Amino acid sequence: MTTVRWLLAAVCTLALAARGQSAPWSIERINHITLAPPAGVTIAEMSGVTYLGPVGDAHRFLAVQQTKGELLQFDLSFGVNGAIAAVSGVVPVTINGTLDFEGIAYTNPVRHSVFLSEENNPGVREINLATGLALQTVAIPSVFTSHKRANRGFESLARSQDGTVMWTANEAALTVDGPLATAAAGTVVRLLRLDVNGNSVAASSQFAYQVEPIHGSSSFGSPQSGLSELTLLPDGTLLAVERSVALTSPLYLNRIYAVDFDGATDVSVGPLAAGLTGQTYAPVSKQLLWSGAVDGASGQNMEGLALGP
Numbered sequence: 001m002t003t004v005r006w007l008l009a010a011v012c013t014l015a016l017a018a019r020g021q022s023a024p025w026s027i028e029r030i031n032h033i034t035l036a037p038p039a040g041v042t043i044a045e046m047s048g049v050t051y052l053g054p055v056g057d058a059h060r061f062l063a064v065q066q067t068k069g070e071l072l073q074f075d076l077s078f079g080v081n082g083a084i085a086a087v088s089g090v091v092p093v094t095i096n097g098t099l100d101f102e103g104i105a106y107t108n109p110v111r112h113s114v115f116l117s118e119e120n121n122p123g124v125r126e127i128n129l130a131t132g133l134a135l136q137t138v139a140i141p142s143v144f145t146s147h148k149r150a151n152r153g154f155e156s157l158a159r160s161q162d163g164t165v166m167w168t169a170n171e172a173a174l175t176v177d178g179p180l181a182t183a184a185a186g187t188v189v190r191l192l193r194l195d196v197n198g199n200s201v202a203a204s205s206q207f208a209y210q211v212e213p214i215h216g217s218s219s220f221g222s223p224q225s226g227l228s229e230l231t232l233l234p235d236g237t238l239l240a241v242e243r244s245v246a247l248t249s250p251l252y253l254n255r256i257y258a259v260d261f262d263g264a265t266d267v268s269v270g271p272l273a274a275g276l277t278g279q280t281y282a283p284v285s286k287q288l289l290w291s292g293a294v295d296g297a298s299g300q301n302m303e304g305l306a307l308g309p
Helices: 143-144
Strands: 013-019 027-031 047-056 058-064 071-077 086-093 101-106 115-118 121-128 134-138 165-169 187-195 200-211 225-232 238-245 250-261 285-292
Touching: 027 285, 047 101, 058 086, 058 101, 134 200, 143 187, 165 225, 187 225, 200 225
Parallel strands: none
Antiparallel strands: 013 027, 047 058, 058 071, 071 086, 101 115, 115 121, 121 134, 165 187, 187 200, 225 238, 238 250, 250 285
16 A cells, blocks of 8 residues: 555564464564664665564564565664563665665565565565565466556565465455455455475465454545555464554554464365355464554554564
């Protein structure tokens, strides 16, 4: 999406605590802090965020800045309870290309690259952080490109800690899969699994995911409730971030869900591969972990979620 972007990427710390071996994760919002750039550095339309690792006593993150041709690097210090204590080392990282990049996933210190998801030209590219040049472009199933809705493509990107799996998804329904969200009904998107073998990436299975309705009776412009980010936990559990915008309080409402694939239909095969409208299938199930405004007030346009130290 190209509406107002929040300038707080990775600054709403989310503490995860297990409640029993079979219980789901719970999420608690601790605090937020404004990411103020130093002189000479501009920040515009930040979206996805990824964790690079420790740097001295701090921890380094990298965020997407959409069509700017730059990523934004910054270091965060945390308190003992996980609260963000300070932000420093805010510097731009130049990349070659000004596509509408939204999601980001770091590989490792040896490869020293990131994968970026594109929204308006749905796709996934790997970028070398040392040179800013593309290392590869991942082949994407044609259903995502042939039936995309403008500004509703790949908003998200997640990568497993062992580097063998990545996930992305369209933000709102493809034209062959159903309508956009309204206050009365949500929208159906496709979760796309990408299998990684060495440095080779290939599209794999797809699963239908039901996004919640808009949280108010009216919204800015076209209906706006969609899937804005994905993150993988160490045990392989996929977290999904939904973002809803409405002329109500809070203005921006975010929800974080744990995704459950048990019994879900792989919609990448057979007639379902061409479209979900009028078809019978089982979507993934999901469990709400957190819902609210990331700033504890009117909300921010949350589009990034990453695991940290």
